[in-house]
Amino acid sequence: MGFSQNLFLIITASVILVDVATACSNGQCKILDECSSNQDCGAGLYCFSCPAGFSGSRCVRSTITNQFKLLNNSLPFNKYAFLTTHNAFAIDGYPSHTGIPRVTVTNQEDSITEQLDNGARALMLDTYDFHGDVWLCHSFKGQCYDFTAFGPAIDTLKEIEAFLSANPTEIVTLILEDYVQALNGLTKVFADSGLMKYWFPVSKMPKNGQDWPLVSDMVQNNQRLLVFTSIQSKEASEGIAYQWNYMVENQYGNDGMRAGSCHNRKESPPLDDKSRSLVLINYFRSISKKELSCEDNSKNLINMLRTCDGAAASRWANFVAVNYYKRSEGGGSFQAVDFLNGKLLCGCDDIHACVVSSNED
């Protein structure tokens, strides 16, 4: 090895040493700093790699900003935005409950409890009649099979019950793609899970575009669970709100991801129908692609929220539904919800700016 090669090695080695010496660790790393493990990243961040968005492994957000704690909960429910997990139950590695290996794609990778703990406040669940009970399945044609079944709905509902019980000021919304035909099937499983005590009654839901009750009143009354079904008749028969009586919703899947375009799914009234007080925006692929969701959940998502605000008669979304909610290029779905809450609460691009402007008042 010649002198110049040695010199080159020495220089290279010292560059690497300097690099290591200046790199953060031990919970000191900030958003988008390079990291080698979750422990390197500060609170509310974890170490993640998104080849579509950045090189190496970097700290990205893992939790929501709690809008009620940052500001207050004294406004109507429809003045806030909530992170929504699409197919919240279709979780990687969820053990087979039928003894038969599952053959279906997943949409999330955290447990329901982790989703809620990290700030998801609306969960999309697909409910089916199966084995004489209500199950959550990622299936087709309204029929659950052993190979498309995740598990009995009660297991998931009990996790939600535990969260509501441990977090007495939080509100959870369930949006059901509902295939349950059994008479009072849903009512029974909600009762068995202990969730009825949190039930927000249909009679208190605004029917003609009025504001929702105040979050503070919903909390005070302990009516902290909103449930919407896709089966219209259940509003009369079981007191379960028919989703599109209260909400407009854009097209889901690839058709809902075309930049610059935002229109209603066919079951929903048009997005600009203001007789529905809530706005739900879906932004996820028809067939989930885990390694692309970090890109989907970042800049493109916020661009779509802007497009959909325009399509919804200048109404910012209340619910934003994504796959693999924690995957991002930095702020991801959490930043998107901070953006929406900023718009909804003070006309700013980030809810944190609302705090500054209220201090200046």
Ligand SMILES: *[C@@H]1O[C@H](CO)[C@@H](O)[C@H](O)[C@H]1NC(C)=O
């Ligand atoms: C709660 O926050 C909103 C948005 O910043 C503000 O308009 C309202 O005055 C606040 N209410 C109270 C009671 O502080």
